Structures are given as structure tokens and as C-alpha cells.
Amino acid sequence: MTNRKLLMGAWNNLSVNLMRSILTMLGIIIGVASVIIMLALGNGAKRQVDEQIRNLGGNVFVVFGGSFNSAGVRGQAGSLQRLTDADADAIEHNISAVVAAAPELRSNVQVISGNLNWATNVIGSDNRLLVAQNWTLSDGREFSAAELGRGAKVALIGETLRRELFGAGEAIGQTIRVNKLPVTVIGVLGAKGQSARGDDQDDVLIMPLDTVRKKISGINRANPKAIRSITVKVATQQDMPWVEEEMTRLLSQRLKSAGNDIPFRIRNLSEIVETRMQAMQVFNSLLAGVAAVSLLVGGIGIMNIMLVSVTERTREIGLRMAVGAKPGDILRQFLVESVLLCGVGGAIGIVIAALTCLVLAQGFAMAAVLQWQVAILSLGFSAVIGIFFGYYPARQAAGLQPIDALRYE
Amino acid sequence: MASVIRIRQLCKQYGAGEQQVKALRGVDLDIQQGEFVAVMGPSGSGKSTFMNLIGCLDSPSSGQIILQGEDVSQLSANALATVRNNYLGFVFQQFNLLARTSALENVMLPLLYSMLPDEQHKHRALTCLEQVGLAQRLWHMPSQLSGGQQQRVAIARALVNEPALLLADEPTGALDTQTGLEIMQIFQALNRQGKTLVLVTHEPDIAAFASRILMFRDGQLVSDQQQTPEDASDALLAFKQGAAS
Ligand SMILES: Nc1ncnc2c1ncn2[C@@H]1O[C@H](COP(=O)(O)OP(=O)(O)O)[C@@H](O)[C@H]1O
Ligand SMILES: [Mg+2]
Numbered sequence: 001m002t003n004r005k006l007l008m009g010a011w012n013n014l015s016v017n018l019m020r021s022i023l024t025m026l027g028i029i030i031g032v033a034s035v036i037i038m039l040a041l042g043n044g045a046k047r048q049v050d051e052q053i054r055n056l057g058g059n060v061f062v063v064f065g066g067s068f069n070s071a072g073v074r075g076q077a078g079s080l081q082r083l084t085d086a087d088a089d090a091i092e093h094n095i096s097a098v099v100a101a102a103p104e105l106r107s108n109v110q111v112i113s114g115n116l117n118w119a120t121n122v123i124g125s126d127n128r129l130l131v132a133q134n135w136t137l138s139d140g141r142e143f144s145a146a147e148l149g150r151g152a153k154v155a156l157i158g159e160t161l162r163r164e165l166f167g168a169g170e171a172i173g174q175t176i177r178v179n180k181l182p183v184t185v186i187g188v189l190g191a192k193g194q195s196a197r198g199d200d201q202d203d204v205l206i207m208p209l210d211t212v213r214k215k216i217s218g219i220n221r222a223n224p225k226a227i228r229s230i231t232v233k234v235a236t237q238q239d240m241p242w243v244e245e246e247m248t249r250l251l252s253q254r255l256k257s258a259g260n261d262i263p264f265r266i267r268n269l270s271e272i273v274e275t276r277m278q279a280m281q282v283f284n285s286l287l288a289g290v291a292a293v294s295l296l297v298g299g300i301g302i303m304n305i306m307l308v309s310v311t312e313r314t315r316e317i318g319l320r321m322a323v324g325a326k327p328g329d330i331l332r333q334f335l336v337e338s339v340l341l342c343g344v345g346g347a348i349g350i351v352i353a354a355l356t357c358l359v360l361a362q363g364f365a366m367a368a369v370l371q372w373q374v375a376i377l378s379l380g381f382s383a384v385i386g387i388f389f390g391y392y393p394a395r396q397a398a399g400l401q402p403i404d405a406l407r408y409e
Numbered sequence: 410m411a412s413v414i415r416i417r418q419l420c421k422q423y424g425a426g427e428q429q430v431k432a433l434r435g436v437d438l439d440i441q442q443g444e445f446v447a448v449m450g451p452s453g454s455g456k457s458t459f460m461n462l463i464g465c466l467d468s469p470s471s472g473q474i475i476l477q478g479e480d481v482s483q484l485s486a487n488a489l490a491t492v493r494n495n496y497l498g499f500v501f502q503q504f505n506l507l508a509r510t511s512a513l514e515n516v517m518l519p520l521l522y523s524m525l526p527d528e529q530h531k532h533r534a535l536t537c538l539e540q541v542g543l544a545q546r547l548w549h550m551p552s553q554l555s556g557g558q559q560q561r562v563a564i565a566r567a568l569v570n571e572p573a574l575l576l577a578d579e580p581t582g583a584l585d586t587q588t589g590l591e592i593m594q595i596f597q598a599l600n601r602q603g604k605t606l607v608l609v610t611h612e613p614d615i616a617a618f619a620s621r622i623l624m625f626r627d628g629q630l631v632s633d634q635q636q637t638p639e640d641a642s643d644a645l646l647a648f649k650q651g652a653a654s
Contacts, residue, residue: 016509315505319505319507319518320522321490321493322464322466322493322499322505323499323518323519323522323566323570324490324495324519324522324523325490325522326486326487327486327487329490329522401466402467403461403466403467406501
């Protein structure tokens with residue numbers, strides 16, 4: 001019996017029982033579609049995280065000022081303002097693998113331009129922050145040494161700020177009011193998009209450290225040179241562990257802790273993002289697992305229907321055997337039917353998954369990245385399900401004695 | 410004349426212990442090429458069991474069946490399938506056509522499992538359908554055919570692989586008298602062309618068209634007689650006139 005005839009026979013048989021075939025395939029369709037969609041969502045999320053890590057610049061530590069700890073009450077990180085500009089310089093100069101160590105001060109401000117206003121955070125820092133945080137300039141220039149030195153009233157603004165305050169108009173050279181302080185915009189930062197936490201990284205305003213310190217946040221009398229944090233960019237991933245050790249040693253020397261106070265904290269930003277990603281991947285694998293179970297249930301549905309079909313067609317099997325069909329011919333006939341059911345079901349599932357991913361991506365701005373390898377794999381997988389769950393009923397059919405099959409009522 | 414089939418001490422039991430039924434208890438028989446054998450006997454005498462055994466649809470408990478010189482009593486399931494496909498054609502009382510499958514495709518079914526090249530399948534099937542007078546009904550489904558027409562399709566299907574032996578278990582059992590006679594006319598014509606035929610019937614009127622009559626009782630062959638067959642066409646004509654007057 002030729003393969004073509006085998007396939008055509010199976011196709012005929014499935015189309016004769018069209019409704020049943022479709023209902024049987026439904027399990028496989030749903031199973032395959034949900035596995036692919038889950039994997040696509042997982043894949044999309046992973047890409048997003050990868051992008052965020054890339055935006056972050058990778059290989060970044062943030063050193064926060066420590067927290068006081070008196071009588072068991074622990075303050076917030078940074079509540080103890082003992083970090084200074086000099087600590088940032090020390091890190092940059094003493095640790096060879098540090099590319100840039102940027103001191104940072106932050107303050108909540110209201111920014112006004114004409115009749116438009118916008119609430120944001122101002123960061124007081126210098127050009128090292130651009131290196132450490134991977135900023136590019138889409139327009140204008142960096143701070144000059146003179147501006148940094150004298151605490152000039154100049155600012156770099158993020159894309160969001162530019163859009164909100166200036167829209168289509170020119171930003172460079174314009175004066176904005178930051179908490180009433182008139183400040184000139186000298187540069188616009190290239191867009192970065194959302195951060196790992198989901199907040200808008202382009203909602204940013206950078207001014208020279210001294211300007212923020214003296215004119216906006218106000219000087220800390222106990223420690224006039226106090227800063228909130230230091231963003232440290234390290235040359236390569238491999239350098240991260242020893243740089244962290246080295247920084248700890250260096251800062252421990254420089255910032256003597258008093259009592260139970262923790263003078264500083266070092267956080268690895270990419271690690272945070274990666275931890276989030278791992279959690280997300282676990283969640284996604286879980287969902288894919290659930291989807292795989294539904295595929296399994298679909299397979300059992302196929303087996304059930306194939307068994308019913310074998311029972312229903314026992315006389316047909318007997319007749320085919322009576323006119324010369326070998327057990328192997330009968331086995332193949334039922335196996336091909338079951339594989340065809342699963343294969344067509346799998347193909348429909350792939351189409352549905354592709355459409356769903358499209359709708360999710362376009363309509364709901366969800367990252368669903370369909371991989372063709374996954375599609376092919378799941379098609380193969382459904383064929384395997386067809387063989388696996390079709391084999392038992394097919395063998396059942398092939399094992400019949402011709403006369404018993406013919407006599408079957 | 411060569412024996413198409415030789416049967417020696419053929420026995421068949423069903424079940425075991427208390428419930429055991431001895432359906433055949435030692436049958437010896439030779440059937441020559443070109444014979445038209447009618448198998449008769451009361452219900453339960455083992456006629457169908459006998460047919461199923463020589464049709465290789467079931468295997469004997471003991472004894473030998475030698476078909477075209479080959480002992481088929483101990484063959485594997487695969488080898489038996491090949492024997493059925495090459496040497497045997499079977500016609501059933503209930504026609505056993507595939508539903509929702511055209512007459513032509515039903516007739517081509519045995520060729521699907523044969524070595525005959527695909528291109529010749531249709532031609533072969535057409536020739537056989539012509540032989541049974543159904544050349545005009547190729548694409549009809551079984552449900553669109555009368556009982557007699559369905560049985561003709563079944564006969565064409567049994568002929569399509571040019572079997573050495575054509576077996577029919579009560580082929581007229583489900584048909585009215587006239588249709589039964591028409592079917593017998595076809596069988597007789599096939600026999601006159603040289604086909605070897607074995608046909609089970611419990612109607613003496615049907616057995617009259619055969620050249621040899623076997624009588625079974627309680628699983629044994631109790632009589633084996635040659636006879637001069639009646640002509641089925643004459644019988645059909647006579648029946649039609651009787652029905653008309
Ligand atoms: N599959 C079977 N299982 C058990 N007993 C059977 C089976 N087939 C036939 N028999 C018994 O074997 C005997 C012969 O049956 P069968 O060959 O069908 O007779 P006939 O066709 O002459 O009416 C009967 O007693 C019947 O009950
Ligand atoms: Mg019988």
C-alpha cells in the first residue's frame with residue numbers, strides 16, 4: 001500500500017467524520033497554541049529584560065550611604081549621609097577596573113517652562129554619570145569643567161522632559177525653572193525607555209552636583225560634601241566580584257562605622273534585574289508546564305477517539321483483513337489517522353498562537369515573541385503525540401483475528 | 410485435474426473445558442479446479458466454520474489445509490494475509506461493503522494490499538464490475554444500491570484479485586428469491602468461465618446450481634455427491650413467469 005493512498009484514506013476517513021475530527025483536534029489545538037503562546041510570552045519578557053540590562057549599561061554597582069541603626073531601629077539606606085564626592089573619586093582612582101564612579105544627589109523638584117510644568121527628580125552629578133548610566137546625547141553637549149566647577153545653572157534633560165516641556169520646539173538654550181531657579185538647557189539625553197521596574201528612565205533631569213547641593217537640596221550642615229549614592233561602572237562582568245570586594249575594603253577604611261551603623265551598601269543592579277528575570281522565567285515555565293499538561297490531555301482525547309473509532313470500525317478492519325490487509329497495514333492506517341489528526345491540530349494551533357501573539361503585541365503592547373523553532377518543534381511534538389496515543393488503539397485493531405473482527409456486532 | 414484445495418483431518422474447537430464446542434471433527438476433502446461446490450447442512454453443523462478455515466480467516470485447531478499446493482494451516486498472520494490476497498475471494502451474507510465508499514473503490518480495496526501496480530487498479534475493478542453487470546453504478550455509495558446490487562459489488566470485489574478459489578457463505582441469504590437467482594446466475598457464469606466456487610446454502614433450490622453437494626452434520630462431512638447442475642438462467646426465467654401469472 002503506497003504512502004499516498006494511506007494518507008488519502010486517512011484524510012477521507014477524518015473528513016467523513018468532520019465534526020468529530022475537529023472536536024478531537026480541539027485538545028491538541030488548544031494545547032499546542034497555549035504552549036507556543038506561553039513560550040512566546042516568556043521569550044518576549046526575556047527580551048525586554050535583556051534590553052533593560054543593556055540600557056542599564058550592565059556591570060553597574062550603586063553604592064548607597066548607610067543607614068543608622070540605633071536601639072534596633074534601622075533607618076532607610078542613605079539615611080546616614082556619610083558618603084562624599086571624595087569617596088567617588090577614591091573609587092575611580094584606586095580601583096583599576098572602574099570605568100567611572102559618579103556621585104549623585106537627588107531631589108524632588110517642580111520644573112516649569114512657560115505655562116507648562118512637570119514634577120520630577122533632579123540628579124546632581126557630573127559627566128561621569130553619563131558614562132556610568134550609559135546615556136548618550138541626542139542634542140546639545142555635556143557639562144563643561146567650568147560649569148561643574150562653579151555650580152552653573154545648566155541642565156541636561158531626558159527625552160520625556162523635553163517632550164513635556166518643549167514638544168516640537170527647540171530645547172537647547174531654553175531656560176526652565178527648577179523650583180524657581182532659572183536653569184539653561186544645554187543638552188538632551190537619548191531615549192532609553194522603561195526601566196526594569198517599569199518606570200520611565202527618560203523622565204530625568206541632570207544638573208551639576210554643586211548646583212543641586214547649594215541651590216536646590218540645601219547643604220547638609222553635618223557633612224557639607226554629602227551625596228546620596230555613587231554609580232560605579234565596571235569594565236567587564238568578570239571584574240564585578242573583585243571590584244565589589246575592593247570597594248568594600250576601601251569604603252570601610254574611609255567611612256569608619258559608629259556602633260551598629262552600616263556606613264554604606266553596595267547594590268548590583270544587573271543582579272536585581274536578573275533575579276527578576278529568573279523569577280519571571282520560573283513563572284513562565286510553570287505556565288508552559290500547565291500548557292503542556294493540556295497538550296497531554298489533548299493527546300489522551302485523541303487516544304480515546306481512536307479507540308472508539310477502532311471499536312466502531314471493527315467490521316471494516318475485519319473486511320480489510322479478509323481481502324488481504326496485513327496487521328501492519330491496519331496498524332499504519334490507524335497510526336496515520338491519529339498522526340494526521342494531531343498534525344493538522346498542531347498546525348491549526350500554531351496559526352492560532354501566531355494570531356494571538358500578533359494581537360497581544362499590537363493590541364495590548366505585550367511582548368510576545370514567536371520563535372519558528374518552537375512552532376516546528378511543537379508540530380513535531382504533536383506528531384509524536386499522535387504516534388504515542390495512536391499506537392495503542394492501532395495495535396488493538398491490528399491484533400484482531402479477521403474472523404473475530406468480521407463477526408463483531 | 411489439479412486440486413485447488415486439499416483438506417485433511419480438519420478440526421476446529423471453540424472455547425475450552427465445559428463450554429468447549431467441537432465445530433468441526435475431522436473433515437477430509439479435495440476440491441478440483443473448475444468445480445462448483447455447494448455446502449449444505451442444518452444450522453450449527455459447522456458450514457461457516459469450514460468456510461472460514463478454508464478462507465484463511467481463522468486457523469484450525471488441528472489438521473491440514475493445502476491451498477494451491479501450499480500448507481496454510483500453520484502460517485503467520487502476515488503470510489495468511491498474503492494468501493487471502495493472492496488466492497482467495499470471499500463473499501459474505503451481509504455484503505460487508507465499506508460505507509460511504511463508492512462501488513468502484515470498494516472493488517479496488519483488495520488491490521490496495523496487493524503487488525499490482527497502481528495504474529492497473531481501476532481497469533481491473535472496472536472489468537469485474539462489468540462482469541457482474543454494474544458498469545453503470547461505479548460512483549454509487551452502498552446506501553444508494555439495492556441488496557442485490559450490493560452483493561454484486563461484493564462479488565466484483567472478490568473477483569478483482571483473480572483468486573484461485575471463490576468462497577461464498579450464504580450469499581443469497583439476505584436476498585429475495587428473484588435477486589438470489591440473479592446472483593446465482595452470476596456465480597454459475599463465473600464457474601463456466603473456469604472459476605472454482607464453494608458456496609454455503611441451506612436452500613436446496615440454490616444448491617441445485619452446483620455440480621457437487623457436500624452435507625455437513627455435527628461438524629462432520631456426511632455426504633459428498635456429484636450432480637448435474639440446473640441452469641440458473643432457466644430457473645430465473647421460470648420464476649419470473651411464475652410470478653407474472
Ligand atoms: N466464535 C465461536 N465461538 C464459539 N462457538 C462457535 C463460534 N462460531 C461457531 N460456533 C459454534 O460452532 C458450531 C458451528 O457453527 P457454524 O460453523 O457457524 O455453523 P453453521 O454455519 O453451519 O450454522 C455451532 O455450534 C456454533 O455455536
Ligand atoms: Mg453459518
